Amino acid sequence: MNGDILFLAHRLPFPPDRGDKIRSHHVLKALAAIAPVHVGCLAETPEDFDYEAELAAIAASHCMPRRTKPVSLAGMEALVRREPVSLSAFRSPELGRWVEHTLATRHIAAIYVFSGQMGQFVPAGYKGRLVVDLVDVDSAKFEAYALERSGPRGWIDAREARLLRQVEAGLASRAAATLLVSEAEAELLRSRVGREHVIVPLANGIDCVAYDPGIVTPHPELAADGPHFVFTGQMDYAPNVDAVQRFAQNILPHIRKVDPAACFHIVGRAPTADVLRLGEGSGVRVWGAVPDVRPFLAGATMVVAPLTIARGVQNKVLEAMAMARCVIASREAATGIDARHGRDWVVAESDKAFVTTALHLLARPAEREDIARAARAFVLGTLGWQATTADLPALLGYTKAKRDAA
Structure with a gap:
C-alpha cells in the first residue's frame, strides 16, 4: 500500500506519562516508521503546547486545538443530540475542518483512530483502511460505575454505558480491525457487538530501558x-x-x-x-x-x-x-x-x-x-514496545517491504 496515515487521538501523545498517553505515544512512533503520519489530537492544558515541537518533529502535519468545553455544556449537548457525553466533550469544529482538509489534500491510505471518541471525525464516505484502537471497552466501565452509584449519577453512567455500546458497535462494523489492549477485552467486545467483526488484541508494552x-x-x-x-x-x-x-x-x-x-x-x-x-x-x-x-x-x-x-x-x-x-x-x-x-x-x-x-x-x-x-x-x-507493535503494518495494510524501506 502507498499513502500516508492519519492518526487521531483524544489527547496529545506527549509526554508519555499516563496510561493512555503512553500507549498513543508508542503507537504513533510505530506508525511514523511505516509511512508519513498526520496527527490530529486535542490539548487539555496550556502545558501541552510545550510539547508541540516534539509532535511536529514526528508528524508530517498536525492539528492540536485546545479542548475547553465545560463538562456541563458537554452534558447538555449530549442530551440534545442523544449521544454519549464522551463524544460531545471531545467534539472540535477546528479539528473536524482540519481532518476534512487533510483528507482532501493528502493521499491518506489509512486512518488510525485512538480511543472511541475520535471516531466521530472519520467521514462516513471514507474509502481507505480504518483501524480503531478502543484500548478498553469503555461501555463496560460505565456499566460498572452505574452499578455502584445511585441517583442522578447512576442514571448518567447507565446512559453513557448504553450509548457508548452503540458507538463501539458502529465503529467495529466500519473498521478493518478493532484493537483492544488484551485478549480478555477483545473477547468482551466480540460478545457485545458480534463475532463477524475483526477484533484483535494489541497489548501494551513497556519502555524497559527507561524503567530500569x-x-x-x-x-x-x-x-x-x-x-x-x-x-x-x-x-x-x-x-x-x-x-x-x-x-x-x-x-x-x-x-x-x-x-x-x-x-x-x-x-x-x-x-x-x-x-x-x-x-x-x-x-x-x-x-x-x-x-x-x-x-x-x-x-x-x-x-x-x-x-x-x-x-x-x-x-x-x-x-x-x-x-x-x-x-x-x-x-x-x-x-x-x-x-x-x-x-x-x-x-x-x-x-x-x-x-x-x-x-x-x-x-x-x-x-x-x-x-x-x-x-x-x-x-x-x-512486553517491549517493538514486539507489541510489530503487527501494525499488516493491520494497516502496509507490506513488510514498505515498512523496511521506511
Whole structure:
C-alpha cells in the first residue's frame, strides 16, 4: 500500500506519562516508521503546547486545538443530540475542518483512530483502511460505575454505558480491525457487538530501558526506614481514587497494627479532595504531580494496585514490574497480564488477602526480592514496545517491504 496515515487521538501523545498517553505515544512512533503520519489530537492544558515541537518533529502535519468545553455544556449537548457525553466533550469544529482538509489534500491510505471518541471525525464516505484502537471497552466501565452509584449519577453512567455500546458497535462494523489492549477485552467486545467483526488484541508494552532500576536512584524519603507502599496513577480518575481509598482506609491500618512505621505513598497528578483528605491520616502521604515516578517505584518496598474497577492492562503495574518491584495486585488490576501468581507478582482477592500478603512479604525480604527479580524478567521477555507493535503494518495494510524501506 502507498499513502500516508492519519492518526487521531483524544489527547496529545506527549509526554508519555499516563496510561493512555503512553500507549498513543508508542503507537504513533510505530506508525511514523511505516509511512508519513498526520496527527490530529486535542490539548487539555496550556502545558501541552510545550510539547508541540516534539509532535511536529514526528508528524508530517498536525492539528492540536485546545479542548475547553465545560463538562456541563458537554452534558447538555449530549442530551440534545442523544449521544454519549464522551463524544460531545471531545467534539472540535477546528479539528473536524482540519481532518476534512487533510483528507482532501493528502493521499491518506489509512486512518488510525485512538480511543472511541475520535471516531466521530472519520467521514462516513471514507474509502481507505480504518483501524480503531478502543484500548478498553469503555461501555463496560460505565456499566460498572452505574452499578455502584445511585441517583442522578447512576442514571448518567447507565446512559453513557448504553450509548457508548452503540458507538463501539458502529465503529467495529466500519473498521478493518478493532484493537483492544488484551485478549480478555477483545473477547468482551466480540460478545457485545458480534463475532463477524475483526477484533484483535494489541497489548501494551513497556519502555524497559527507561524503567530500569539500575539507572534510577530511589527518592530520598523512600530510602529511609519503611516499609513503603506505593501507588501511582492519575488521581482524579475514579477507579484510582477508589483504589487508594481502599488501601488507606481498609488495608493500611491493619498493616500498621503490626508495623507502625508502614507508610502509603500516593503518587500522581490532580489528586481530588477525597484523595488529599487521605493524607491527613496516619501513615499516608499524598505527593500529587511529580517530575518522575521512577524514584518512587525504585524506593518502594512494595507497589500496590488494589483496583476494583479496571479495564484492559494497567501500565502502572507493568512499570512497577519493569522496575523490579514486588507488586500486590487485585484480580481486576491483574487482568490481561500473563504473569504467574507467586512468582512474578502476587494477586490478592480481598482486603484481608492484601493485609495477609503484605505482612507475609514484609517478614520475608528474600522472597520479596525473588518476586521483584522475576517481575522484571517477565516484562523484559514479553512486553517491549517493538514486539507489541510489530503487527501494525499488516493491520494497516502496509507490506513488510514498505515498512523496511521506511
